[in-house]
Amino acid sequence: MIAIGEASRQSGVGIETIRYYEREGIVPRPARALNNRRLYSANDVGRLRFLKKCRDLGFSLSDAKVLLELSEGSAEDCRSVKELAEAHIASVRSKIDELRHLEHALSELTANCDSGNVHCPMLQRLRTVDDI
């Protein structure tokens, strides 16, 4: 059993974040030492690492919580996992499309933007053009 600092190091989840997950009921309350300090098992650290990976993959915290619960259930519900993941993939793809559109619009805006202009063409377009 290790202290919170060590659990943070081993999982990559910040100390304050670990306490936050506990407050929010994302992870169960850990054991406590006699001096009231939190004590984490290897299992606890595993949970934190699992959550970290989900978050790094862009899953929302509540999705991550669901995945963690599915992962701890007796019969892992693969279909639910896949549905959640594919909805997430879809949202990632649409975000990519949006950003590509943005990138294009921004490139166009700055195209004629050179120092020395008295009136900036980008600002001009931001002020006047209706469809960006």
Place this chain on the structure above:
Amino acid sequence: MIAIGEASRQSGVGIETIRYYEREGIVPRPARALNNRRLYSANDVGRLRFLKKCRDLGFSLSDAKVLLELSEGSAEDCRSVKELAEAHIASVRSKIDELRHLEHALSELTANCDSGNVHCPMLQRLRTVDDI
């Protein structure tokens, strides 16, 4: 001079958001009618539309504020505008890259995920693999 509801309709910025921009000093305080209601000029609405476009383009509110100020300055500083916009384009591009990486990782994770499995391979990998 129009009321806040009409200004919201004409600019596409929500009423509460307009009041929020005022509180935050993003836009100047508008005139007031005798009954204390806000009154907006065409100029005020123009500012709101400008902000709306910046936000739609993904600029942060503080960037949008800077752009608005630049746009109202006597000599428009085209270089500053371009720098801000290009930094933003760069961050959009790196976000796109990140998301593409995510998309790839997620697709891999779900590849063998079919209903009927007792143990979900995606959860397995989330539990065990070190580099996602």
Place this chain on the structure above:
DNA sequence: CTTGATCCTGTAGTTACTACAGGAGTTATA
């Protein structure tokens, strides 16, 4: 015995809004 590291609880700040609550004034209809 002191110094510095780590831990505790509890609260507030972050971004950019959004959603009330509770009240007042305005406009349209019966």
Place this chain on the structure above:
DNA sequence: TATAACTCCTGTAGTAACTACAGGATCAAG
């Protein structure tokens, strides 16, 4: 003219997912 429906006002709190303290206790090392 009464009343209903609408718009507006201020002020506060909630959202996501942390992050950053404040103020205090405890622990390990020299």
